[in-house]
Amino acid sequence: MDMNEKDSNFITEIIEKDLKVNNTDGKIVTRFPPEPNGYLHIGHAKAICLNFGIASKYNGRCNLRFDDTNPEKEEAEYVEAIKRDVKWLGFDWEDRLYFASDYYEEFYKYALELIKTDKAYVCSLSAGQIKEYRGTLTRPGKESPNRNRSIEENLDLFERMKRGEFKDGEHLLRAKIDMASPNINMRDPAIYRIKHESHHRTKDKWCIYPLYDFAHCLSDSLEGITHSMCTLEFENHRPLYDWFLDNLNTKCHPQQIEFARLNITRTVMSKRKLQELVDGGQVSGWDDPRMPTLAGMRRRGYTPEAIRSFCDRIGVAKTESVIDMALLEHFIRDDLNRRADRVMVVLDPLKVIIDNYPKGETEELEAINNPEDNAAGTRKVPFSGVIYIERNDFMEDPPKKFFRLAPGREVRLKHAYYIKCKEITKDPKTGEVTELHCSYDPNSRGGSTEDGRKIRGTLHWVSATYAVDVEVRLYDYLLSIDEAAKVAVEEDYKKYLNPDSLKILKGCKAEPSVKKAEAGRLYQFLRQGYFSIDTDSEPANPVFNRTVTLKDTWAKMGKKS
Numbered sequence: 001m002d003m004n005e006k007d008s009n010f011i012t013e014i015i016e017k018d019l020k021v022n023n024t025d026g027k028i029v030t031r032f033p034p035e036p037n038g039y040l041h042i043g044h045a046k047a048i049c050l051n052f053g054i055a056s057k058y059n060g061r062c063n064l065r066f067d068d069t070n071p072e073k074e075e076a077e078y079v080e081a082i083k084r085d086v087k088w089l090g091f092d093w094e095d096r097l098y099f100a101s102d103y104y105e106e107f108y109k110y111a112l113e114l115i116k117t118d119k120a121y122v123c124s125l126s127a128g129q130i131k132e133y134r135g136t137l138t139r140p141g142k143e144s145p146n147r148n149r150s151i152e153e154n155l156d157l158f159e160r161m162k163r164g165e166f167k168d169g170e171h172l173l174r175a176k177i178d179m180a181s182p183n184i185n186m187r188d189p190a191i192y193r194i195k196h197e198s199h200h201r202t203k204d205k206w207c208i209y210p211l212y213d214f215a216h217c218l219s220d221s222l223e224g225i226t227h228s229m230c231t232l233e234f235e236n237h238r239p240l241y242d243w244f245l246d247n248l249n250t251k252c253h254p255q256q257i258e259f260a261r262l263n264i265t266r267t268v269m270s271k272r273k274l275q276e277l278v279d280g281g282q283v284s285g286w287d288d289p290r291m292p293t294l295a296g297m298r299r300r301g302y303t304p305e306a307i308r309s310f311c312d313r314i315g316v317a318k319t320e321s322v323i324d325m326a327l328l329e330h331f332i333r334d335d336l337n338r339r340a341d342r343v344m345v346v347l348d349p350l351k352v353i354i355d356n357y358p359k360g361e362t363e364e365l366e367a368i369n370n371p372e373d374n375a376a377g378t379r380k381v382p383f384s385g386v387i388y389i390e391r392n393d394f395m396e397d398p399p400k401k402f403f404r405l406a407p408g409r410e411v412r413l414k415h416a417y418y419i420k421c422k423e424i425t426k427d428p429k430t431g432e433v434t435e436l437h438c439s440y441d442p443n444s445r446g447g448s449t450e451d452g453r454k455i456r457g458t459l460h461w462v463s464a465t466y467a468v469d470v471e472v473r474l475y476d477y478l479l480s481i482d483e484a485a486k487v488a489v490e491e492d493y494k495k496y497l498n499p500d501s502l503k504i505l506k507g508c509k510a511e512p513s514v515k516k517a518e519a520g521r522l523y524q525f526l527r528q529g530y531f532s533i534d535t536d537s538e539p540a541n542p543v544f545n546r547t548v549t550l551k552d553t554w555a556k557m558g559k560k561s
């Protein structure tokens with residue numbers, strides 16, 4: 001696959017055709033239109049990469065527009081969070097930050113235009129009646145008794161709706177299209193509803209609010225959008241998108257193009273469900289590192305570069321699919337492998353006393369920071385006569401294939417020496433191993449000897465004298481089910497919440513070099529995985545998030561990226 005082929009998809013084909021016949025005056029203008037009712041998630045990242053990516057590919061522009069037409073659920077907090085996340089992902093809307101609420105005056109004028117051309121009317125049916133009159137997929141709808149109100153009466157009622165003379169739900173402004181249309185969206189859809197609700201930007205100026213289908217196409221048109229990309233569930237809203245623009249005197253008619261939304265195994269994606277997890281306390285907030293939100297991923301240690309590579313790789317298509325979480329993790333690992341410094345941290349410490357090491361002595365051993373990046377240099381790691389190793393790197397009675405430490409066996413300590421296990425100390429009551437006594441070979445400094453004897457196991461370790469106590473948070477997937485089950489149980493996701501999605505380890509022992517690290521700093525803990533310093537971290541209590549393990553299940557499956 002060459003570069004051009006990789007970058008092209010059904011949307012770029014449409015755009016290139018449009019450019020060829022000069023449909024858009026040679027300009028390409030897109031937008032990313034989030035509703036500020038929650039934080040952005042990895043699905044939005046796909047839409048952001050698509051919209052900003054297309055604009056940059058064709059030397060066009062991409063606007064950031066908040067689709068804030070529903071006053072109830074929208075909050076300024078979300079606006080700020082969304083801006084932060086789009087920037088973090090690496091995109092820039094420059095001076096093109098818009099709010100649909102800035103167009104309320106224009107929307108209102110367009111509504112008047114529809115009334116005046118007899119293409120909209122005020123309907124006074126109750127919500128229940130409207131639903132009943134709407135019909136079903138197999139049964140046509142029934143016309144509202146108010147459908148033939150005079151233009152004058154409609155103008156008067158709509159004006160009074162705006163002035164606040166009616167209660168919520170008392171009247172509705174509807175487009176006059178076709179109650180028998182096979183497309184239910186075309187059966188006289190609502191344009192404006194009464195809502196005595198304060199809006200995060202317009203405050204109490206309005207008590208009527210436009211509906212999404214009306215506001216969206218007009219916002220696109222007002223901004224001179226050429227290609228309006230949205231997810232597949234809007235496919236059968238497209239006739240309505242076009243109807244409004246065809247029946248109103250607008251300056252341009254953008255083209256709506258639908259693509260498949262991103263779904264990922266082992267997690268939930270819709271903001272409604274994420275909000276439920278936040279409200280229900282199953283997670284600590286929108287930025288909990290288990291969340292598929294960009295804020296959660298950032299906190300966990302995912303990088304914008306890796307997320308963008310992932311979005312490039314999955315591309316855009318017209319059919320729904322579910323992407324394996326292992327693919328996203330593959331991109332995270334790939335990126336962190338290049339940028340994360342290696343350090344040694346023992347998660348479950350077992351004390352090792354090196355009996356023949358000179359008492360009270362310490363030495364500094366040279367350690368490479370990142371074998372993938374020479375520029376990362378080296379650091380000094382202190383070594384002394386008492387160290388910690390990982391408890392599961394020792395077995396009292398090991399099987400033959402166990403190449404780590406066991407009575408009488410010799411292993412290599414990374415960057416340090418060979419040690420041999422001589423004696424075990426146990427808790428007399430529980431029988432648990434509490435300490436190991438070992439000897440070291442002074443001729444093996446740096447990890448090899450002149451006699452070239454073969455040592456199979458290499459362990460990470462930390463000097464007990466210099467160790468820093470750290471907290472480590474191990475994350476697992478939010479859902480405990482696999483991809484096959486995923487689609488079917490979407491709605492029932494709460495039954496499948498993974499009770500072990502967070503495991504907190506305290507008293508882990510880290511080498512002292514991590515002491516100075518700031519939140520967001522990324523590391524590879526040798527043999528353990530990639531970790532990031534959490535925002536909860538304090539100098540006196542460093543806290544690490546496990547970003548991703550080392551095991552690349554995607555690569556193992558033989559699916560090459």
Ligand code: ATP
Nearest residue numbers: 033034035043044046047230231261262269270271
């Ligand atoms: P959710 O269902 O998660 O609440 P939404 O579609 O309601 O998402 P919006 O804020 O309305 O969220 O979405 C902003 C843009 O992001 C829209 O163009 C929408 O189509 C797109 N988008 C949302 N979710 C996904 C997804 N999973 N994959 C790709 N694009 C998405």
Ligand code: MG
Nearest residue numbers: 034035037271
């Ligand atoms: Mg939405």
